[in-house]
Amino acid sequence: xxxxxxxxxxxxxxxxxxxxxxxxxxxxxxxxxxxxxxxxxxxxxxxxxxxxxxxxxxxxxxxxxxxxxxxxxxxxxxxxxxxxxxxxxxxxxxxxxxxxxxxxxxxxxxxxxxxxxxxxxxxxxxxxxxxxxxxxxxxxxxxxxxxxxxxxxxxxxxxxxxxxxxxxxxxxxxxxxxxxxxxxxxxxxxxxxxxxxxxxxxxxxxxxxxxxxxxxxxxxxxxxxxxxxxxxxxxxxxxxxxxxxxxxxxxxxxxxxxxxxxxxxxxxxxxxxxxxxxxxxxxxxxxxxxxxxxxxxxxxxxxxxxxxxxxxxxxxxxxxxxxxxxxxxxxxxxxxxxxxxxxxxxxxxxxxxxxxxxxxxxxxxxxxxxxxxxxxxxxxxxxxxxxxxxxxxxxxxxxxxxxxxxxx
Amino acid sequence: xxxxxxxxxxxxxxxxxxxxxxxxxxxxxxxxxxxxxxxxxxxxxxxxxxxxxxxxxxxxxxxxxxxxxxxxxxxxxxxxxxx
Numbered sequence: 001x002x003x004x005x006x007x008x009x010x011x012x013x014x015x016x017x018x019x020x021x022x023x024x025x026x027x028x029x030x031x032x033x034x035x036x037x038x039x040x041x042x043x044x045x046x047x048x049x050x051x052x053x054x055x056x057x058x059x060x061x062x063x064x065x066x067x068x069x070x071x072x073x074x075x076x077x078x079x080x081x082x083x084x085x086x087x088x089x090x091x092x093x094x095x096x097x098x099x100x101x102x103x104x105x106x107x108x109x110x111x112x113x114x115x116x117x118x119x120x121x122x123x124x125x126x127x128x129x130x131x132x133x134x135x136x137x138x139x140x141x142x143x144x145x146x147x148x149x150x151x152x153x154x155x156x157x158x159x160x161x162x163x164x165x166x167x168x169x170x171x172x173x174x175x176x177x178x179x180x181x182x183x184x185x186x187x188x189x190x191x192x193x194x195x196x197x198x199x200x201x202x203x204x205x206x207x208x209x210x211x212x213x214x215x216x217x218x219x220x221x222x223x224x225x226x227x228x229x230x231x232x233x234x235x236x237x238x239x240x241x242x243x244x245x246x247x248x249x250x251x252x253x254x255x256x257x258x259x260x261x262x263x264x265x266x267x268x269x270x271x272x273x274x275x276x277x278x279x280x281x282x283x284x285x286x287x288x289x290x291x292x293x294x295x296x297x298x299x300x301x302x303x304x305x306x307x308x309x310x311x312x313x314x315x316x317x318x319x320x321x322x323x324x325x326x327x328x329x330x331x332x333x334x335x336x337x338x339x340x341x342x343x344x345x346x347x348x349x350x351x352x353x354x355x356x357x358x359x360x361x362x363x364x365x366x367x368x369x370x371x372x373x374x375x376x377x378x379x380x381x382x383x384x385x386x387x388x389x390x391x392x393x394x395x396x397x398x399x400x401x402x403x404x405x406x407x408x
Numbered sequence: 409x410x411x412x413x414x415x416x417x418x419x420x421x422x423x424x425x426x427x428x429x430x431x432x433x434x435x436x437x438x439x440x441x442x443x444x445x446x447x448x449x450x451x452x453x454x455x456x457x458x459x460x461x462x463x464x465x466x467x468x469x470x471x472x473x474x475x476x477x478x479x480x481x482x483x484x485x486x487x488x489x490x491x
Contacts, residue, residue, distance in 0.1 A: 139483070168483075168486050169486045170483055170486070170491055173491075204481070204482070204483060207482075208482050208483040208484065208485060208486075209480060209481070209482040210480070210481050210482070211417070211478050211479065211480050211481060212419050212476075212478045212479050212481070213417055213419065213445070213446070213455045213478045215481060216419060216448060216451055216453055216455065217446055217448060217455065219448075219451055220448035220449065220450045220451040220453070221450075223450030223451060224449070224450045233483075233491075234481055234483055235481065236479060236480070236481045236482075238479070242476060242479070243421060243473075243474045243476050244419045244421050244453060244474075244476055247421045247451070247452065247453070247473065247474075248451050248453070251424075251427075251450075251451060251452055252451075255450065265484075265490050265491075279479075301490050335488075335489060335490070335491050336489060336490050336491070337484075337490050337491040339483065339491045340491070
């Protein structure tokens with residue numbers, strides 16, 4: 001980004017001289033009855049009042065607005081006062097630009113951060129995933145990896161005859177992207193949510209193989225551990241929606257857990273084959289993740305939407321040449337796949353879960369809503385590139401104090 | 409007379425209205441010929457093995473939403489560039 005994020009100040013936009021009164025409450029009775037009564041009691045000149053929004057436009061009167069402010073404070077009503085501004089249609093490209101505009105691709109790994117961390121805007125995020133439990137169901141985890149000395153890790157195996165250690169490397173790579181260090185010291189930082197609590201469920205053996213039985217057992221464990229995010233960089237190239245994953249995805253959302261899964265690597269776009277989203281990502285209640293490269297183009301292998309309910313790619317994330325942790329002496333490795341895109345979304349979900357408190361379906365909605373739209377078919381990237389917005393843009397709690405004192 | 413160990417693995421999805429009585433459903437499935445391997449309380453599912461011919465009977469057990477064969481899943485080998 002070449003311009004520092006700024007909030008337009010009062011002088012940067014034309015003001016009308018009138019004020020907006022915002023009472024941000026879910027209490028219908030307050031919005032429909034109490035607010036208009038308070039406005040009348042203060043003697044404010046009301047230009048318009050919209051009870052469904054809890055918003056009034058009033059003529060400026062500093063004394064009466066101050067009276068309203070005191071009255072709302074006494075009654076513990078969440079009041080915000082703002083000067084009304086004028087708006088124009090955004091008919092020039094420059095007008096649409098704001099602090100949420102993405103940094104320009106192509107991205108590249110730097111000495112400090114992977115291109116993926118930059119693209120999903122984790123680098124500058126004040127959120128870290130602290131207090132959020134993230135499960136990664138995969139080939140296990142190299143729990144002795146030096147980059148994870150300070151992490152809280154729970155590891156469990158659902159593969160007969162194998163412990164939770166990672167005999168493959170894939171699981172350690174995915175966990176690194178979701179929950180690894182954002183600044184790693186000797187290597188570039190690669191983890192989106194470095195303070196999330198890690199739950200490593202081994203559902204694929206050292207040979208990379210598993211089954212619905214091991215995956216669903218791991219999923220059940222993650223639900224029992226109350227993980228807010230469950231990341232599954234796995235799947236089978238079958239078009240049929242598998243009923244257990246429909247039920248599991250729905251039940252997870254009902255319990256406040258969001259399952260994200262890899263769309264699949266069965267495309268070969270350069271050869272004219274766009275592939276299709278397989279199971280479990282094609283469940284309607286599992287968030288399916290496609291992969292983009294550092295130029296934010298669709299990855300050659302990234303599967304396209306399957307034309308049936310639930311078969312869509314929901315969102316895209318960095319998945320080409322992704323640097324992360326690896327099992328064994330190698331310690332780190334750069335590989336590609338929708339498997340690598342998926343934990344980027346899991347990490348972003350953890351950051352959003354931390355900063356907004358949202359869970360389940362609401363967290364799903366926030367991820368899709370906050371994604372940056374790409375100039376690519378939605379069949380390939382869903383709602384676009386997953387990103388974490390600045391924490392200050394996510395404030396859930398309504399302000400109790402006026403945003404600006406009208407008396408000054 | 410000894411039976412051959414059933415080799416087909418199944419995931420039984422229990423109806424949402426019955427997931428609070430999973431053990432009772434598991435017992436009914438066992439009586440119907442399912443060797444129960446694992447009960448998944450949070451997912452509301454039961455994993456077990458039974459002969460292929462038992463599928464319809466298992467699906468008819470009270471509280472069962474669906475009976476689906478367990479499928480294998482695998483990822484690319486460690487040395488692959490795309491995983």
